[in-house]
Amino acid sequence: MADDHASKSISCYGAGINDTPNLDRLANEGMKFNHCYVTNSICTPSRAAILTGTHNHVNGVMTLDSKINKHNPNVAKSLRTGGYQTAMVDKWHLGEGKEHEPTGFDYWSVVPGQGEYHDPEFIGPEGTKRERGYATDIITDKSLNWIKERDPEKPFFMMCHHKAPHRSWECHPKHRDLYKDPIRLPDTFTDDYKNRAQAAKVAKMRVAEDLTYFDLGLVQPDGGLDIGEKMIDKWWFQDRKIPAPEDDVTGMKLIDKEDGTVFTFKTPQELAEFKFQRYMQRYLRTIQSIDDNVGRMLDFLEAEGLAENTIVIYTSDQGFFLGEHGWFDKRFMYEESFQMPFLIRYPREITAGSVCDDIICNVDFAPTFLDFASLRMPTYMQGVSFRSLLRQQTPTNWQQVAYHRYWMHRDVIHEAYAHYGVRDQRYKLIYWYNEDFGIEGTRPGGEEKEWELFDCDLDPLELFNCYHDARYAEVVTRMTKMLEDKMEEIGDEPVHPR
Numbered sequence: 370m371a372d373d374h375a376s377k378s379i380s381c382y383g384a385g386i387n388d389t390p391n392l393d394r395l396a397n398e399g400m401k402f403n404h405c406y407v408t409n410s411i412c413t414p415s416r417a418a419i420l421t422g423t424h425n426h427v428n429g430v431m432t433l434d435s436k437i438n439k440h441n442p443n444v445a446k447s448l449r450t451g452g453y454q455t456a457m458v459d460k461w462h463l464g465e466g467k468e469h470e471p472t473g474f475d476y477w478s479v480v481p482g483q484g485e486y487h488d489p490e491f492i493g494p495e496g497t498k499r500e501r502g503y504a505t506d507i508i509t510d511k512s513l514n515w516i517k518e519r520d521p522e523k524p525f526f527m528m529c530h531h532k533a534p535h536r537s538w539e540c541h542p543k544h545r546d547l548y549k550d551p552i553r554l555p556d557t558f559t560d561d562y563k564n565r566a567q568a569a570k571v572a573k574m575r576v577a578e579d580l581t582y583f584d585l586g587l588v589q590p591d592g593g594l595d596i597g598e599k600m601i602d603k604w605w606f607q608d609r610k611i612p613a614p615e616d617d618v619t620g621m622k623l624i625d626k627e628d629g630t631v632f633t634f635k636t637p638q639e640l641a642e643f644k645f646q647r648y649m650q651r652y653l654r655t656i657q658s659i660d661d662n663v664g665r666m667l668d669f670l671e672a673e674g675l676a677e678n679t680i681v682i683y684t685s686d687q688g689f690f691l692g693e694h695g696w697f698d699k700r701f702m703y704e705e706s707f708q709m710p711f712l713i714r715y716p717r718e719i720t721a722g723s724v725c726d727d728i729i730c731n732v733d734f735a736p737t738f739l740d741f742a743s744l745r746m747p748t749y750m751q752g753v754s755f756r757s758l759l760r761q762q763t764p765t766n767w768q769q770v771a772y773h774r775y776w777m778h779r780d781v782i783h784e785a786y787a788h789y790g791v792r793d794q795r796y797k798l799i800y801w802y803n804e805d806f807g808i809e810g811t812r813p814g815g816e817e818k819e820w821e822l823f824d825c826d827l828d829p830l831e832l833f834n835c836y837h838d839a840r841y842a843e844v845v846t847r848m849t850k851m852l853e854d855k856m857e858e859i860g861d862e863p864v865h866p867r
Contacts, residue, residue, distance in 0.1 A: 370419075370528070371659055372412060372460055372535040373699065374685035376710040378656055386552050386691075387653045391664035392712065395683055399714030400723045400759060406730050406771035406792065407687040410699045410706045412535075413462050414776075415686040415731055420444060420463075422735030422750035424772070424859050431776040434810040436464030442747060444735035445473030445526065451744040454525040456515045459508040460484060460532050465492070474528075476515050480504075484532045486539035486655075487593030501593070503541045504532050505655075509662040513669055526738070529666070533655040534689075537583055539591040540654030547657055552649045554642065557830050560694040564833050566801050566819040568786035574690065574698040576648060577641035584697075585647045587625050645692050652691070680715040680741055684734075693830075700785040702773045702799050703831050707792070715741075719759050728769045728794065729755045751859050769794050772855045778805040779812040786816065789861075791852045797823045797831070798848040800865045818865075822848065 377384035381396040407415050409425050417423075417430035420443045425431045428441065445455045457471045461479035464470075470492075471477040478493045489504045490497055491511075500507050512529040519525050540547075562570040573579045582588045621634040623643075634640040663683065670676040688706045690696035699706040709731065713719065732752035739746050740754035757764055771792045778787035787806075790799035799821040804814035822836035822845055835841045856863050 370683070371531045371533060371656075371685045373687070373689045374534055374656065374659070374710060375689040375691050375705060376708055377691055377705070378534075378653060378689075379710050379712075381712070382710065386649070387548065387656065389656065389660040391660045391667060392683055394667060395663070395681060395712040395714045396722070398716070398721050399681070399712060399719045400725055402711040402713075402725045402727075402729060404726055404728045404771075404794070405684070405709045405711035406707055406728065406773065407709050408730055408732055408771075408773055409775055410687040410701060410773065411775065411777065412686050416461075416463055416530075418731045419686075419734050422732055422746075422752045424732060424751055424861060425774070425776070426861050427749075427751065427859075430463065432808055432810050433777065433780075436469045439467075439469055439472045442749060443473050444738055445471075445528070447473075447735075447739055447744060447747060448526045448742060449473055449475065451739075451742055452523060453742065454519050454523050455527075456512070456519075456525070457528045458511045458515070458530065459491075459504070460530045460535075470494075478511055480532060483535060485593075486532065486537070487591070489532075503658065505541070505658040505662050508532070509665055513666065516669070516673075516675075524742070526742075531659055531662075533659055534652050538586075538648075538651035538655050540651065541658045542592075544654040544657045548650045548653045551646055552653075554645065555692045555694075557694045557832065558641075558645065558692050559638075560832070562694075566786075566799070566821050566834065567817060568701075568788065568801050568803075568819075569694065569703075571784050571786075572696070572701070573782065573784045574696040574700075576645050576692055576695055576697055577637070580644050580648060580697065584651075585623075585644060586627075586651060587623060641695075648697060649691065677716050680713065682734075683710065683712045684731075685709055698783060700775055700777070700783060702775070702788060702790050702792075702797070704797075704825070704829075707771075707773060713759065715759070718756075720761065723761060725758050725761075726794075727755075727758050727763050727767060728771050728792070729758065730771050770851055770855060772852075772859065772861075774861065776806070776808050777811050778803060778808065778814055780810055781812070787811070787814070789852075789856075790821075791848065791855055792825070793848070793851065795824065795826050796844055796848055797821075797825055798836075798845070798852055799823075800852070802864045804864065820845075820865075 376382045379392050380389045381393040408418050413433050414425045414430050417428045421428045449455045455474045456476040457474045458478050478491045486504050488501050490499045623632040687699050688708045689699050690705050693705045733755050736746045736752045736754040740756045774789035786801050786803050788801045801819045803816040805811035820836045821834045823831045
C-alpha cells in the first residue's frame with residue numbers, strides 16, 4: 370500500500386501522465402478495480418478501516434489525531450491465530466507508544482508519524498533506529514528480508530506500506546530528471562466552484578494558492594543526513610509564502626534557494642501552471658521508486674517459487690487530487706479523492722487482465738483476506754468478502770453502494786468541511802453537515818448545511834449539483850433512502866433532516 374497514490378498516476382488506469390510498468394503487471398496478470406472506494410478519505414482512518422474491517426465510528430479512529438486501541442481485534446490477529454506469520458513494515462500512523470503500537474504482527478518496523486524520505490528512522494519492539502538510504506528502497510528491503518527469514522512451512526501475511534507519494538514528495542536522486550515534459554492540465558484546473566456546495570469554494574487545497582515553498586522544493590535541497598540539518602515535513606507551517614527576490618513588487622517571481630534560479634511569470638495563471646508542473650514532477654518521481662520496488666517484490670516472488678500461490682495486492686489509503694478542481698490533497702468525497710486504486714493478482718483464481726466495475730470499499734479488504742485464508746470472519750467486522758467478484762461472479766444481491774464520512778470539520782490547515790454520503794454505480798449524494806461534534810483537530814461549525822447530488826454518468830467531472838433539479842427528484846428520494854439504510858446498517862448516526 371502506498372500513501373496518497375491517485376489511480377490516475379498508475380498507467381494502467383489510462384490517464385497517460387506517467388509510466389508504471391511493474392504496477393501495470395499486476396493489472397495485466399490479475400484484476401483491476403475501477404470502483405474501489407474509501408470510507409473516510411484521510412490516512413489514519415482509512416488505515417484503521419483496512420486493518421479492522423470496520424467503519425471509523427466503530428473503531429474509534431475518525432481523524433488524523435486519532436489513535437488505535439492496541440487491544441482491539443484486527444485482521445492480523447485473526448490471521449496469526451489461524452496459523453499465519455504476520456509482518457508490518459513502514460507507515461503505521463495509528464499512534465505511537467506502547468498503547469498504540471502495531472499488534473497482531475510477529476514482526477513490525479514502522480516510521481514515526483509520516484516518516485522521512487531520506488535516511489529515515491524506524492521504530493520496532495527493540496526501539497528506534499535510523500537507516501541510511503531512500504525510504505521506499507529500505508521498506509522493500511525489510512519486507513523481502515522478513516519473507517526470506519520466515520518459516521517456509523507456514524503461510525504468511527505481509528503489509529508493506531510505503532510512505533511515498535505523501536507530501537513532501539522527495540524523490541530518489543536517480544529519478545530527479547524524470548517527467549520534465551509538461552503534463553496536461555486537468556480539464557477542471559480552473560474550476561470556479563459554481564453550482565456546488567460552499568465547501569468546494571473555501572477549501573485551502575488549491576495548487577495556485579496553498580502549495581508551500583517546501584512542497585515545490587524551492588526552500589532547501591532534498592536529501593538525507595549528508596546535506597546537513599533538514600527542516601523535515603514543514604509543509605504544515607502557517608507561513609505559506611513562497612520565497613521571492615527582494616526586488617519583486619508584482620508577486621510574479623519565485624526563487625529557488627538551492628541554486629538561485631529566478632522564475633518570472635507574466636500572469637497569475639502562468640504562475641499557477643508553474644506550480645502545477647512542479648508539483649506533478651515531484652509527485653510522479655516519488656511514484657517511480659514505488660514502481661521499481663513493486664517490480665523487485667514481484668521478481669523475488671517469482672524467483673522463490675512463491676508467485677503462483679501468493680495473493681499480491683496494490684492499493685493506497687485513499688485517492689488524491691492531481692490538480693482536478695485546482696486542488697491537491699484529499700479529504701473530499703469527490704471522485705479523485707474518494708476512489709482508491711486496487712490491483713490484485715492470484716494466478717490460481719483470478720483471470721489475467723480482468724477488470725471489475727462492481728463497487729468495493731476498504732472495509733471489505735479484511736474479510737476478503739480471511740476468506741482466502743479459509744478463516745472465520747469475526748462478527749465485529751462490517752465489511753464483506755469480494756472473493757466472488759475476483760472470480761467474475763457478481764452475486765445478485767451485491768450491494769453496489771459505497772459509504773463515506775469525513776469527520777474533521779474545518780481542520781486548521783485545509784478548511785475541509787465535515788460531510789457524509791453514498792455513491793452507487795451512477796449517482797453520488799453528499800450531505801455537508803458542517804459540524805465538529807467535539808472531534809479533536811476540528812473547529813466549531815455554524816456553516817450552512819447543504820446537499821449535493823451528482824450524475825456521474827452525465828457529469829463525470831462533478832461540476833453540476835443537480836440536487837434541486839426537479840428532473841432528479843426521484844433519484845434524490847432513492848439515494849436518500851440508500852444513505853439512511855446504509856447508516857442504519859452500520860450503526861452510524863444521521864444528522865440530516867428526516
